[in-house]
Amino acid sequence: MNDAPRPLALVTGASGGIGAALARELALHGHDLVLAARGVEEMRALAVELGELGATATVIAADLSKPGAAAALAEDIASRGLMLDVLVNNAGLGAAGRFDRIDPDRIAEILQVNIVALTELTRLVLPGMVARGHGRVMMVASVAAFQPGPRMAAYFASKAYVLSLGEALAYELRATGVTVTTLCPGATATKFFEVAGANHSVMARRLRRMMGADRVARLGYRGMAAGRRIVVTGTMNRVLALTGRYAPRRLTLPVTDLLMSD
Numbered sequence: 001m002n003d004a005p006r007p008l009a010l011v012t013g014a015s016g017g018i019g020a021a022l023a024r025e026l027a028l029h030g031h032d033l034v035l036a037a038r039g040v041e042e043m044r045a046l047a048v049e050l051g052e053l054g055a056t057a058t059v060i061a062a063d064l065s066k067p068g069a070a071a072a073l074a075e076d077i078a079s080r081g082l083m084l085d086v087l088v089n090n091a092g093l094g095a096a097g098r099f100d101r102i103d104p105d106r107i108a109e110i111l112q113v114n115i116v117a118l119t120e121l122t123r124l125v126l127p128g129m130v131a132r133g134h135g136r137v138m139m140v141a142s143v144a145a146f147q148p149g150p151r152m153a154a155y156f157a158s159k160a161y162v163l164s165l166g167e168a169l170a171y172e173l174r175a176t177g178v179t180v181t182t183l184c185p186g187a188t189a190t191k192f193f194e195v196a197g198a199n200h201s202v203m204a205r206r207l208r209r210m211m212g213a214d215r216v217a218r219l220g221y222r223g224m225a226a227g228r229r230i231v232v233t234g235t236m237n238r239v240l241a242l243t244g245r246y247a248p249r250r251l252t253l254p255v256t257d258l259l260m261s262d
């Protein structure tokens with residue numbers, strides 16, 4: 001019998017989509033889980049499923065759009081005597097439309113969840129990992145991180161921040177035993193487009209061609225376990241990422257505008 005303690009992973013945005021798939025993948029690879037999001041019922045159901053895979057899962061209700069939510073979550077985890085080996089910053093959302101017409105509160109929510117909470121949580125969790133000389137952090141960005149995105153401008157910009165932060169932290173921490181992997185999925189079949197109000201976009205109408213969240217999670221986990229700095233899911237998405245990074249803006253801006261249009 002193996003009595004070695006199971007590593008513990010926190011997944012934010014674990015109530016569905018890519019986060020839930022990452023939690024399953026982590027459980028399959030021997031991790032216990034802390035699941036955090038607003039959707040407590042969904043996470044409780046997931047915890048039962050993870051239990052059948054041999055994992056213990058703790059469910060914590062967290063609205064990461066509220067200032068101070070990351071600190072409250074970190075305190076809640078510490079007060080239970082739990083120590084994280086893996087942090088997966090997955091919670092995120094977008095909003096489609098011309099920037100000047102999007103509800104300002106919605107934009108604030110995007111910035112708070114995608115950028116502020118992710119940054120604060122990472123800052124709070126890293127010192128313990130560095131002190132212990134091991135740990136893995138995953139930042140869920142997007143292929144959107146590689147270029148500006150008309151009709152979803154704040155979302156694309158938020159993911160550029162996540163990628164930039166992730167790459168820099170991976171470099172800073174290279175000699176500490178802590179790795180930072182930025183996962184960049186392309187369009188994935190989750191509730192993302194519905195939540196973003198982008199269900200009618202050219203991109204979303206191609207949904208049947210989108211990758212499943214389980215495949216994204218498998219590729220992400222594999223890359224994180226190997227300590228890779230960036231994981232772009234799938235060949236087409238790698239082409240998109242390279243194009244986004246290196247092609248002239250006069251080409252990428254109108255193409256993205258078209259993909260995000262109705």
Ligand SMILES: NC(=O)c1ccc[n+]([C@@H]2O[C@H](COP(=O)([O-])OP(=O)(O)OC[C@H]3O[C@@H](n4cnc5c(N)ncnc54)[C@H](OP(=O)(O)O)[C@@H]3O)[C@@H](O)[C@H]2O)c1
Binds near residue numbers: 012062065092192
């Ligand atoms: N789907 C795609 O095409 C795609 C592509 C590239 C990158 N991504 C990224 O992948 C990540 C996961 O998205 P998804 O595709 O799985 O979409 P999803 O199905 O809409 O899941 C989003 C997750 O984020 C959580 N979340 C949203 N607002 C939150 C808040 N205020 N507090 C706490 N948690 C919150 C949601 O939980 P609750 O609503 O229960 O709080 C949910 O678990 C996001 O960072 C997204 O930007 C998605």
